[in-house]
Amino acid sequence: MSDSIIRIDGLSKTFAGGFQALRQVDLSIQRGEIFALLGPNGAGKTTLISAVCGLVSPSQGTVWVDGFDNVKAYRPARERIGLVPQELTNEAFETVWNTVSFSRGLFGKPPNPTHIERVLKSLTLWEKRNNRLITLSGGMKRRVLIAKALSHEPRILFLDEPTAGVDVALRREMWDVVRELRDHGVTIILTTHYIEEAEEMADRIGVINHGEIVLVEEKHALIEKLGRKQLTVQLFEPLQTLPPGLATFALTQNDAGDELIYSYESATQKAGDGGISALLGALNKAGVGVKDLHTRQSSLEDIFVDLVKERA
Amino acid sequence: MNVYPVRAIYMAEMMRTRRTLLQSVVSPVISTSLYFVVFGAAIGSRIDEIGGVSYGAFIVPGLIMLMLLTQSVSNASFGIFFPKFSGSIYELLSAPISFLEIVIGYVGAAATKSVVLGLIILATARLFVPMEVAHPAWMLLFLLLTAVTFSMLGFIIGIWADGFDQLQLVPLLVITPLTFLGGSFYSIDMLPPFWQGVTLFNPVVYLVSGFRWSFYGISDVSMGASLAMVLLFLFVCLAVIAWIFRTGYRLKP
Structure with a gap:
């Protein structure tokens, strides 16, 4: 200042x-x-x-x-x-x-x-x-x-x-x-x-x-601070229902059921449900085969749109 | 007072004059010359002398004033109106300059042009009508004061005007009638007594009269009254411009 x-x-x-x-x-x-x-x-x-x-x-x-x-x-x-x-x-x-x-x-x-x-x-x-x-x-x-x-x-x-x-x-x-x-x-x-x-x-x-x-x-x-990260987990086999071991994670599935989307705050990665490593561990334990992973960080644009919408 | 902004504005305005030489110098000279030919040489020879001056010579100061007023107003009003119209006035408003510097730049350039025009027309007039200037210093002073004052009026009009039609309105509806009725073509004692009284409310009468005195030593009103009127009008315009820049009238939302 x-x-x-x-x-x-x-x-x-x-x-x-x-x-x-x-x-x-x-x-x-x-x-x-x-x-x-x-x-x-x-x-x-x-x-x-x-x-x-x-x-x-x-x-x-x-x-x-x-x-x-x-x-x-x-x-x-x-x-x-x-x-x-x-x-x-x-x-x-x-x-x-x-x-x-x-x-x-x-x-x-x-x-x-x-x-x-x-x-x-x-x-x-x-x-x-x-x-x-x-x-x-x-x-x-x-x-x-x-x-x-x-x-x-x-x-x-x-x-x-x-x-x-x-x-x-x-x-x-x-x-x-x-x-x-x-x-x-x-x-x-x-x-x-x-x-x-x-x-x-x-x-x-x-x-x-x-x-x-x-x-x-x-x-x-x-x-x-505001950026959300998303981890998309692509599976070998579509899941009809989520294995009970994964219930604690904030997951959404796509329509086909072969992708799991996990949202987390980038700043608080390690807190709460344990973050990515815990999720991967849980997937492994439940015997779900993972084909691929990718993460996406929300851009300023997303943040901006959220902000303006929120206060409108 | 910083000299650089004044010079920048002044030079840019003079450059604009040079770019439009035909419209801004040649055309007023030609149109005024036509007056000399028609009223001075052709009709003038049939009209009696006024105060011992031939009619052709009598109207020269009035015609120069007519041209001086219209040109000063139109030139100065356009100079400030155009940047306002195009939006490039943002630069003027964001620059570290006082209103006085802006006015000196714009009005100075417009007045310079008017004075030069006036002198060119005076020289042209001598080709048509034989005449002498009795008090050249007074003549120049009047030329200068009038050019400055009416350039300021033009500057005010340029700021006030919202469109090109308004820009034309004041010169057309106010300046031209006032000049034609202000004794450019006649001496006011040629009017009926009632109108002689009315005409004294026309500021242009004092300008034309004072200016004519500097040529032939004859005037409708006293020289002191003429000078006082010009100066009064000058300070009124200056005060209005100061107010415009203080309040941002029609310049700043």
Whole structure:
């Protein structure tokens, strides 16, 4: 908690129409981490980011960016932040080079062609630097938005669904860019629908739903804590009824009767009914022939769906 | 005050002007020249002198004002409306800059363009009508103050407008009538007494009158009143813009 670069205290936002997009959000982002904010459509992800970046005036609460109140001390707070918005918006008739240089100036930095060149090259935009934005593909436009956000060397980067509508190759490339930024000490907050993305990238994950932060957890701990494991035991012969020795285990059978499915909490493997080894021992004792075994760990996606459903 | 954001906005806006040179410079110059040809050279020769100035020369300051007001408003309103419309205004709102820096950038660029246009039209006018400028320094001051003030008005309209139709509405329904009825083409003492009184509520009267004084030393209202009106209007616009950025009106939900 000591080294949080962003601290959000009791942030609420009610829009003019009465819709409450954020409810008392408290959140703290650690310096140098990649934080993924997950949530279904309309959960408040973009509103939260917008409130931190100054695009939305919060109804209540405070945001501290590196120790600066983002309203009262908006200059030092905002100059630390780069924002890549969700929508592909830009000045259609500008060239790539001009629009990225413009962003740097807008954020109060003196011109630095070397830095702009480095950013454009890292995003493979260098070849396109003299192209007008209107001539670029969607993926290229997305990169330009990232380049603009990086033009003023921010310490915090917000990526609002950075890989929506981006092909797989480009997505991988962007992940590499994000990792490289993190290696240079940039703190990254991304929102995403792609659970795969959060699983791949994030150090910590926050889940937001109906404007409330439902959960914030270190990624592995989250999977560990909430992840269920399943062991599927394939049998040589279908079982009509379960042998009495197996009654203590939480088992389900498939319709054909030739598979036993054993669910267990990965964190509490050794507790309760004795876990996998006890089950295998019992199977052996009951004379059930085991053909094959395989285990499956629930993904972040399963966890996410469970969470959102549970609180809906 | 940080100079880099101001410069970035100013340069980007000037670049936009350069990209649309035909529409933003050539077309107003041509349309104003047509006024000179029709009212100055063709009809003007049949109209009596006003205050010792030939009609053709008399309307030059008014026409420059007409163009200055419409161009300042439309240019500045489009400059801020377009990013709002396309969504790229997110960058402006998330940047570490004050409203004053934003205004100086946008309004400065729009006003620069208007002043340059005004001078081009003045030079063009001299091709059609012989005339001298009696007080060039006052003339420039009026040109500048009016361009800045009405660019600010345009900026406000650009933020207020929800669509392209509203963007056109104010210039069409407010600015053009006020200018035509503001003494661009006549001296207000040519009006019946009642309308002379009414017309004093039109701020454009003071602009045109003051501007014309700087050319020929004749005016409908006193120079002091003209200057006071421009400055008053300027500070009202500035106050409105400050309020817009403080409350986020039509900018931030």
